[in-house]
Amino acid sequence: MDKSKLKSLMALHNDTGKTLSHFLGISEQAFSMKLNEKDDRGFTKKEVEEISKRYSMSPDQVISVFFTNLVSGKDTTS
Numbered sequence: 001m002d003k004s005k006l007k008s009l010m011a012l013h014n015d016t017g018k019t020l021s022h023f024l025g026i027s028e029q030a031f032s033m034k035l036n037e038k039d040d041r042g043f044t045k046k047e048v049e050e051i052s053k054r055y056s057m058s059p060d061q062v063i064s065v066f067f068t069n070l071v072s073g074k075d076t077t078s
Contacts, residue, residue: 006066
């Protein structure tokens with residue numbers, strides 16, 4: 001996940017961790033852990049969908065924010 005891109009979108013829409021966690025129906029602590037990917041936590045599919053709707057994200061934006069680190073260069077070479 002590209003945390004800086006998500007935080008930029010949040011700022012652009014005047015959201016904070018508190019407002020977005022409330023929107024998602026999760027605690028601020030849970031949101032923080034997902035944002036910082038603590039203990040391998042990440043946003044669920046439903047949460048990604050809700051965030052993408054809230055910010056009117058294009059499919060490319062969703063990929064660049066939430067799925068940037070899923071495949072590394074070393075994973076694609078033989």
